[in-house]
Amino acid sequence: MESWVDGQPADALSLKDRGLAYGDGLFETIAVRGGQPVLLERHLQRLAEGCSRLALAADHGLIRAELVAYAAALGDGVLKLILTRGDSQRGYAFDPAAAPRRILQGNPPARYPDVHAEHGVRLFPCATRLSSQPLLAGLKHLNRLEQVLARAEWQGPEYAEGLMLDLDARVIEGVFSNLFIVHEGVLVTADLRRCGVAGVMRGELLFQAKSLGIPTEITDISLEQLQQADEVFVCNSVYGIWPVNAYAALSWPVGPLTRKLQGIARALLDA
Amino acid sequence: MESWVDGQPADALSLKDRGLAYGDGLFETIAVRGGQPVLLERHLQRLAEGCSRLALAADHGLIRAELVAYAAALGDGVLKLILTRGDSQRGYAFDPAAAPRRILQGNPPARYPDVHAEHGVRLFPCATRLSSQPLLAGLKHLNRLEQVLARAEWQGPEYAEGLMLDLDARVIEGVFSNLFIVHEGVLVTADLRRCGVAGVMRGELLFQAKSLGIPTEITDISLEQLQQADEVFVCNSVYGIWPVNAYAALSWPVGPLTRKLQGIARALLDA
Known part of the structure; x- marks a missing residue:
């Protein structure tokens, strides 16, 4: 158009x-x-x-x-x-x-392989780190060279997304997604006061989870916490939710909370 | 044109x-x-x-x-x-x-008041800090929101430039200039491996100083070092050199090395 x-x-x-x-x-x-x-x-x-x-x-x-x-x-x-x-x-x-x-x-509508949503995706371990800039953190502004550099780190279909850390090795987000982990029933996503984009789907999922009585937490996430997660998924306002099944040597099953929230995101996007 | x-x-x-x-x-x-x-x-x-x-x-x-x-x-x-x-x-x-x-x-040629070059300028103390991103540091790339935010901090002609620090309070550069200090005869400018733009005039002045046998140093600069400087100036490839006469409570005279280098820059730009 x-x-x-x-x-x-x-x-x-x-x-x-x-x-x-x-x-x-x-x-x-x-x-x-x-x-x-x-x-x-x-x-x-x-x-x-x-x-x-x-x-x-x-x-x-x-x-x-x-x-x-x-x-x-x-x-x-x-x-x-x-x-x-x-x-x-x-x-x-x-x-x-x-x-x-x-x-x-x-x-036109974005087309991604169904397997991303069904079986989950592998995250590429991006070497490009997110810098800390509280004045811009959370915003979807037009200064996106970090994402351009991160996305250029891998080619081909093996990785559907990449994971970006900040300069202190905190787990922040995907290149074009936000990241959630589930740990002992709590839905956790990164605190974005230093860097990152506060995604609209991230906000909606936090809201929906609270409405369902699911405990949520916005906090710094370490690589150790990512390793100990029971479920991991990425989300954005175009594709909804993709479970994450692998990152570097780590792997996770597609879990029940991921599936529940995925259904909610799908209902919004397929309406 | x-x-x-x-x-x-x-x-x-x-x-x-x-x-x-x-x-x-x-x-x-x-x-x-x-x-x-x-x-x-x-x-x-x-x-x-x-x-x-x-x-x-x-x-x-x-x-x-x-x-x-x-x-x-x-x-x-x-x-x-x-x-x-x-x-x-x-x-x-x-x-x-x-x-x-x-x-x-x-x-058309940039027009600045002659007083900037003759008597020097006051630097506005920008609250906007430069984030650390080694992958982009030194480059003149198009992601310039930090400079836009910093330049918006002051209005009016009292300040011709602003001074930007990094998140660890190192002295880095002006909003559209590089900064030099002279301390005990040594010409010092900030190390730009974490942030900042490696200006063309900065590079030329370092080269010219070396050619003249003036000792130069590229290093981290603290606010204490700025305070102890004998001379301070800013430079870029359009206006050449402006002596800095004041920043916050600090002030400096226009010194002889500043004048010498200013003459060199002027010869390049007025040729």
Whole structure:
């Protein structure tokens, strides 16, 4: 489907855009089913948090309206919203009142092998570590070179995802997923106050687990804790949940809590 | 002057460019005097280092030829080269053989108040810290949100630059400059193996100082060492050298080594 820039069909961008110059912006990747953006409120909430922290003066009502209209036209697929600080004036300084530029792109539904969801995936042990930057941690911003470098570490289909640690060897997330472990009945995911992207599916699964009375914990996760996990899975807002069956010398069975949450994610994404 | 994309006049960019999507690329900001790009070899050298570390399969002969041709047409001003990994295929993965996209932009000469170079500048004490990422340290890559956040910390003309520390409070660099201190006759600048941009003017000044028999040191710099400095200055490849006369409660006179190197930088930039 044709892209929109600031509400108008477009296929090109100003060369002065600060998204290009500095990665000065945010994005959201949103599953669309039957013309509806899935988990729209959570995507908008994260975007608003990002706009607040980056001082982007976005019109959130307008963004919501465009997302809904674009999703309706797309039908089924994946919608990507990029919000940049618009054109550069001079250097890093910016006008705090400038309206951000809105870019909407539509793609067909993502196709992954069914085996990822059914039997689970192996995680590649990425050597690229996530740096610590509390000012940007949690946001889905456009500075993604660490993910580009990490994803380039492996080729071929043996690994569906890679696991990224931070510089202190904490277990943080996948290259394009969040990671959960289950340990003695507790659903645990990494604390993202230093690095990482606070995924929309991660937020939804934490919420759903709490609603079901499943204890949850957001904390630092060591490699030892990963080793001792009863279940491990990765998630994002496009594919839902993939069980993790192996990482380096470690392996795990696909567990019951993973399957339960996977069903919930699937219901959201297949609606 | 009109911009070029891949050697052709253009004013717009593909919406699928990975420079926009991920900040997946590099840039160089090059002073142009009398149709000549200043310090071209150093810019090309840093770019080649960046391409190597980001696995960008650039044609460096072609880039050189385009820079020379564009500078000749520009005459006097500032040339910006952005090199991106071209259009996105699917997610973070990329084709290692893909040719990068070359974007050239020309601007009039930068105008700064003469007082910056003559009497020196005050540095704003930026609260935004530089994160540690050895895989990207030194490169002039497109992931520049830390600089955007740091530059937004102050408004108005009282501060011409800001000083950025790393998360361990080491003194690293300005928002758009490198920093030098002079202590007991030794010219010292920060070690950039964890963070920072290895500026072309920084490299040239280290080289020129060595040629003059001035001892140089690249090392970690603490706030205490900054306090004890005899002279402090910032530099970049567009404005040359600005003496630093104040930072927080600290102040320095404009010293003789600063003036000597400033003359060298000016000779390069005013040629």
